[in-house]
Amino acid sequence: MNKIIGLSFVLLSVLIMGSSAQLVWTGATSSDITDDANWSGGSVAGILDVTLATNITFVNAGTAPIGPERDLQPLWGVIAPHTITVDGVLLDTEGNDGMGAASVIVTNGGSINMFFVNATITIYDNSTLNLLGGGNPLPSPATVDLVSSNAVLKFENETWADFQTEHQSKVTSFGSPLEFGADRTVLEESDNAVATDINGGAGVQIEVVFYAPPEGAPEWLESPFSLSAAYVDIAYTNTLDGLAEDPNGDPITYSKASGPAWLNVATNGVVTGIPSILDAGITNVFEVVADDQITGSSTGILEIIVLVPSADGLIAHWAMEEGTGGTTLDAASAANDAIDGATWDTGAFTDSTASIDFSVATNPATYAAFSGIAGAADRTVTAWVRTSNLDRASIIAWGSSWGGSGDLGQRATFAIASGALRFEIGGGFAIGTANIADGDWHHVAISTTGTDTADTVFWVDGVLDATAGFANANPIDSIADWCSIGGEGQPGTQQRRFDGSIDELRVYDKVLTQEEVIESQGFKGEVRDPIGTIVIAGPVAGNLMTLSWDSTLDQIYNVETNANLTIPNWGIADTVTGTGGGITFTSAVDQVEMFYKLTTP
CATH class of the missing domain: 2.60.40.10 (Immunoglobulins)
Known part of the structure; x- marks a missing residue:
């Protein structure tokens, strides 16, 4: 910026010097500015009564110029539209006279000592204007523009308070108002000048010192x-x-x-x-x-x-067992994903250390490093969820088209809407039947295959959930981008937050069978909502399966088992009568893989 300004002034100087109406200081005989012998280019007659109609330039030659001393603080100078330039020399004054012109330029380290100046003043290149008078040394309509680093304006007998009241509105930096920080004496990043006290506090100095940002490559x-x-x-x-x-x-x-x-x-x-x-x-x-x-x-x-994707197709798995801290681990990719605004719930259920509660803030979400599954590729999302809110809320989502038409079909949202499971692509959806917004924990799964939302499959607590409706205006063609847990959308546009808790969230790159859905429950402890829920035990030796529930007095409960869910061969393994309190049923030890569920006759 300084180089451009310098060039501009050089061009300006050339134009002035080349004008036929131009007087240049030589200082050949003395410091007297009224003596024609100290000038080249003509006579300075009229300089004392400001009728001189020419541009004049003071340069560093001969004896340095000094303005006159006269009574009553008169003005000397040139008549409008002419300019006085002080180029690389000190223009001093013997008395309390002032100087006037259409414009005054101070450049190349030049400086002016004058009681007052009435002109449009521009200060360049380490140059200084020192106003010696008090009261109003910069009378209206005079202005000052400081247009180079280290350009200085001094008021010898005007305090900082005087400057703020009388002159700050007249002074600019590159045509912009002066900007001072909380400490006017210290340069801060947003400042374009500093102000320091001089003359024992009776005066103030304004200096343009630009904040220099660091230079360099990224x-x-x-x-x-x-x-x-x-x-x-x-x-x-x-x-x-x-x-x-x-x-x-x-x-x-x-x-x-x-x-x-x-x-x-x-x-x-x-x-x-x-x-x-x-x-x-x-x-x-x-x-x-x-x-x-x-x-x-x-x-x-x-x-x-x-x-290589795991043999079971698991490509993302947030067990959400940390219980503390600001991240949760995606075990499938070893990525720690930030939890933004949500909190930990450490009192979820017997065999889970923790879950994530998304209901505690107005806009919580977890943005995962996992980027989703693109196109129409097969996918299944499973999770444990607990909510009592019927509004549409996202369990996990990725892709585009958040909050508008966007690229229809290019997002994938696995959600709850009107209390039922819902898969949505933007311009298409499928919705389940079972109400899971009852405040209890439920294990849910949503699978899609191909481009048609009509082929969406829902599972609730290990049981197939009927599709209540679908719309297939656009094919499934999701973009793998901006994966959000507990809400949908990019940071800053996140919406449809999940008003409840989520645990054991998994994403597979295939459509799961019923057995695989149940295996994805991810625990072998107390069943959260046992009636009708299918759980699995085995085949590891010593792997106990426990059903625990609050019973109704004298209610009959059947504990049913089945070794293969592809065959509807459920049988009653035990019958329990309700006591009105808690009941626990524990499976055998060293069993083969077996599925269990609790029913009532």
Whole structure:
């Protein structure tokens, strides 16, 4: 900026010097500004009564100029529209006279000592205007513009309070109002000037000293750094945005310099790709570049481990057992995902250490490193949930089209609506039948296959839940992006929060069978809502299955078992009579895999 200003003034000087109406100080005989012998270019007659109709320039030549001393503080100078320039020399005064012109320019380290100046004044390049008078040394309509670093304006006999009251509105920095921080004597980032006391506090000095932001190329916050795991033959999405910072705040563009071919890096930092089996089992290393297109670029090392999906198709699993802290682990990818606004519930049920309660804040959510499943690929989401709110609320969601039409079909929301399970894609949905918004814990599962929402399958407490309705205006074509737990949407636009608790949340890249749905319950302890719930025990030796419930006096309860859910072969293993209190039924030890459920005749 200073270079541009300097160039502007050089051009201005050339124009002035080249004018036919131009007087230049030589100081050939003395310091007297009224003596024609001290000037080249003509006579200065009229300078004392401000009738001189020419531009005059004081330069560092001969004897330095000094203004006259006369009675009654008269004005000397040039008549409008002419200019007085003080270039690299001190223009001093013997008395209390003032100076007037249409404009006054102080540049190249020049300075003026004058009791008052009435002009449009511009101060450049380490130059100074020192106003010696008190009362009103900068009379209206005079103004001062400080347009270079270290340009100085002094009021020898005007205090800081006087300056604020009488003159601050007349003084600018590059045409903008002066900005002082809480401490006017210290330069802060938002300031364009500092003000310090002079003359024992009787005066004040205003100086333009620009805050200089750090120069340099963008820098990676860490290198090497890791993003969430990718899976063979599954679309991967993540972002580099926010992982590099530019010291000047310039926009950053991103690119890939080297690394396995499956990963693409967009200029906005979004990374996408589908790894193959050849990329699996190792940490894939990439060189990625952050460039501000101005000062340069820097290279960071990105590491992404590529995994083979588990045999059971589990690709994300939040057990939510931490019970404390600000993250919850996705065991399938080893990513710790931030919990934003929600809290831990450590009194959930016997065999669970904790769950996450999303009902305690107005806008809680957990944004996962896991980015979802793209397109129309098979998927199943299972979880334990507890809510009494019938409003639509998201258990987990990813993709686009939040809060508007967007790209219809390109999101995947697994939710509760009107108390029932709901799968939604944006312009299409399917909804279940069973009411699970009753304040009790329920194990739920939602599966989709292909592009048709009519093929959505719902499970509640291990039992198939009938589809109450669906709309299939748009095919399922979700984008793997912005995965949110306990709400839906990107940060800042999150909506449809889950008003309740979520536990043991899992995502599979396949459609689960009933047995697999029950196996995904993730515990072998007390059944949270036992009547009609199917649980599994075995086949590990010593693995007890416990059914516990509050019984009704004299109510008959049947404990039924079945070794294979694909065959409807339930049989009564035991019958229990209610006592009016708590009852516990414990399975046998060293059993083979067996499914249990509690029913009433």
